[in-house]
Amino acid sequence: MAPLAACDDRPALRRELRRRRRTLDARAQRLASMALVHQLMQLSSLRYARHVALYLPEKGEIDPTPLVDWLHRRGIRVYLPVLRPLVENRLWFVHWRPDTHMVLNRFGITEPDLRQSGHRIRRLPPWAMDVVLMPLVGFDAQGHRLGMGGGFYDRTLAFASNTCGPRPTLIGVAHDCQQVEALPHQPWDVNLDMIVSDRQVLRPRPATS
Ligand SMILES: Nc1nc2c(c(=O)[nH]1)N(C=O)[C@@H](CNc1ccc(C(=O)N[C@@H](CCC(=O)O)C(=O)O)cc1)CN2
Numbered sequence: 001m002a003p004l005a006a007c008d009d010r011p012a013l014r015r016e017l018r019r020r021r022r023t024l025d026a027r028a029q030r031l032a033s034m035a036l037v038h039q040l041m042q043l044s045s046l047r048y049a050r051h052v053a054l055y056l057p058e059k060g061e062i063d064p065t066p067l068v069d070w071l072h073r074r075g076i077r078v079y080l081p082v083l084r085p086l087v088e089n090r091l092w093f094v095h096w097r098p099d100t101h102m103v104l105n106r107f108g109i110t111e112p113d114l115r116q117s118g119h120r121i122r123r124l125p126p127w128a129m130d131v132v133l134m135p136l137v138g139f140d141a142q143g144h145r146l147g148m149g150g151g152f153y154d155r156t157l158a159f160a161s162n163t164c165g166p167r168p169t170l171i172g173v174a175h176d177c178q179q180v181e182a183l184p185h186q187p188w189d190v191n192l193d194m195i196v197s198d199r200q201v202l203r204p205r206p207a208t209s
Pocket residue numbers: 055056057058061081082083091106107109135147148149150151152153
């Protein structure tokens with residue numbers, strides 16, 4: 001499918017791209033997920049990671065979860081995003097294991113239950129993650145991204161654009177059909193180190209300004 005033409009209306013673009021990914025049937029979703037995970041398993045940033053955040057897919061998002069067994073076999077810890085209570089539109093990354101008790105958040109997405117796993121030891125500050133896989137609604141070849149519109153990842157990972165200290169490798173993941181010709185860069189957008197789809201691995205050059 002050809003990349004969608006550029007469009008300044010972000011909400012309209014978001015709607016169209018979300019519609020696109022929902023039209024993929026179960027088989028196409030499974031194949032895309034396998035192809036994505038195959039690409040991810042080749043990346044040294046993941047092979048040498050200790051702490052990796054991913055997400056549970058919803059509404060047609062590409063599914064990164066077949067990676068979980070591979071990560072666990074390598075002794076890599078898996079974290080999931082949890083909506084931070086009391087702080088507006090920010091995330092915590094909470095350690096997940098198969099026995100973690102889960103609840104639905106206000107968007108109907110399953111997340112670790114903070115009453116059980118919110119203890120300090122089970123969550124890591126974002127700077128201590130080695131890799132964060134984040135779901136994209138749209139992306140372009142320059143590495144610009146469009147998310148769900150809440151600014152959750154942008155706020156949580158804003159520090160990564162201005163630090164010389166430790167920071168995770170930020171990898172946006174999406175179906176290839178979510179590519180757009182060009183997305184306007186917003187001042188608050190976090191810079192991605194990589195975008196991986198079922199068909200390609202993009203390594204955007206660092207921004208010069
Ligand atoms: N799978 C997954 N988990 C995730 C995210 C994500 O994009 N995907 N997030 C990434 O940020 C965070 C949650 N952010 C979200 C932001 C908006 C909506 C959303 O569906 N909004 C609805 C209407 C809002 C409502 O129901 O009140 C919509 O756009 O239709 C969902 C999640 C954390 N967890």
